Amino acid sequence: MDCRDFRLQLDDYLDGRSDERPMREHLAACADCRGVHRHALAVQQSLRKLSPPEMHPAFADRAISRAIRPDAAEARPTRRAVLGMALAASLVLGVALGVYLSLREAPVQTVALALEKPETVRMVFSSAKPLQAATLSLALPENVEVVGYSGQRELSWQTDLREGQNLLQLPLIARGTVKDELLARLSYGASTKTFRVKIETNNLGRSGM
Amino acid sequence: MPPVSPYRRARPAELNFEDLLRPQVEYLYRLAWRFTGSVADAEDLVQDVLLKLFPRTDEMLGIQRLRPWLARVLYHQYVDSVRKRARSPILELVVDADAEDDPMDKLPAAAESPEEHAERVGSRERILEALRQLNAEQRAVVAMHDVEGYSLEELETMLEAPLGTLKSRLHRARRRLRELLSMEPFSVRQRVNR
Numbered sequence: 161m162d163c164r165d166f167r168l169q170l171d172d173y174l175d176g177r178s179d180e181r182p183m184r185e186h187l188a189a190c191a192d193c194r195g196v197h198r199h200a201l202a203v204q205q206s207l208r209k210l211s212p213p214e215m216h217p218a219f220a221d222r223a224i225s226r227a228i229r230p231d232a233a234e235a236r237p238t239r240r241a242v243l244g245m246a247l248a249a250s251l252v253l254g255v256a257l258g259v260y261l262s263l264r265e266a267p268v269q270t271v272a273l274a275l276e277k278p279e280t281v282r283m284v285f286s287s288a289k290p291l292q293a294a295t296l297s298l299a300l301p302e303n304v305e306v307v308g309y310s311g312q313r314e315l316s317w318q319t320d321l322r323e324g325q326n327l328l329q330l331p332l333i334a335r336g337t338v339k340d341e342l343l344a345r346l347s348y349g350a351s352t353k354t355f356r357v358k359i360e361t362n363n364l365g366r367s368g369m
Numbered sequence: 370m371p372p373v374s375p376y377r378r379a380r381p382a383e384l385n386f387e388d389l390l391r392p393q394v395e396y397l398y399r400l401a402w403r404f405t406g407s408v409a410d411a412e413d414l415v416q417d418v419l420l421k422l423f424p425r426t427d428e429m430l431g432i433q434r435l436r437p438w439l440a441r442v443l444y445h446q447y448v449d450s451v452r453k454r455a456r457s458p459i460l461e462l463v464v465d466a467d468a469e470d471d472p473m474d475k476l477p478a479a480a481e482s483p484e485e486h487a488e489r490v491g492s493r494e495r496i497l498e499a500l501r502q503l504n505a506e507q508r509a510v511v512a513m514h515d516v517e518g519y520s521l522e523e524l525e526t527m528l529e530a531p532l533g534t535l536k537s538r539l540h541r542a543r544r545r546l547r548e549l550l551s552m553e554p555f556s557v558r559q560r561v562n563r
Contacts, residue, residue, distance in 0.1 A: 171539070174543075200543070206550070207496065207511065210493060210516075215394075219398065223412070224387055227386070227390075227419035227423045
């Protein structure tokens, strides 16, 4: 057995579905594949060890009573809105905006884009309650495009916001020098709230970093 | 399917529903969290499933192994909800800020021992983030097979999908996770600031 065969059969081996002897022999002889095997086991163990946060003690009662009497069910308790929360670790570029259609001014965040290099800007919208059919409109500064919407400076979607935190992933690309604001406008019923994100270009794209 | 006992048939559906489902809510929540990676999404998913199941209380009374049957209902509800959400620009719900660890706490040391290597693979936020990169079907098969321990043959019946499809879905998901959780010289978070 060579390394290629070993790696092709690795998952079957992990599940006890392959001929074990040639796999074991190869493992004994090949340090690289031992490393691959060890890593595969470590990933599986880590998945098994990943325990969910404890269920809220009142959740079972609440969920069952809502299922039995959906019309009489009380509104879901409001989750607190979180401003500037920690974003997921994989963010290439991120900005957190606090929202819930209140009168409070959202802080202006700055995002730096490299020229001609798509970057995903993530915006977190925290809503105190579910919003059905809210309208999200974007006004892009000159020289900035949403990937896939070439040449469009105004974009609009109708969407549902869930109670709690909602993540908008916005793949942006700078086509030229930018030093202006992107406006994200969220409208729901008669209420509108506008968020500003300052976009600037840097020369990272040109330097090849 | 065994006949439903006349005693249970005569009881109000509310009582039967509660008897059947209350012992299963925690299991459903746990599985839903493994699918979604978020407490809020897991609660919503379980709630949606319970709402759908109450009118099917009589049917559930006749099911011998309720847990795998419920897991199947949860799986279909999850896949449906992900598809619905994919049509919206609001793509996903961020994990609750107060329910997950701060990823900034998980930055690796510059040089690491084999023990630290294993620990870093196991970092909670890294794994959750890697799982987020899988599609809904892949996440579900990893959760149900590699974590909850259902065999592929059981899943073939539960998810009504051919064994070969499930196997290739599982293997593809595992390969992706291994790549994402590979030992990079820097963590994903550090690459943000390159």
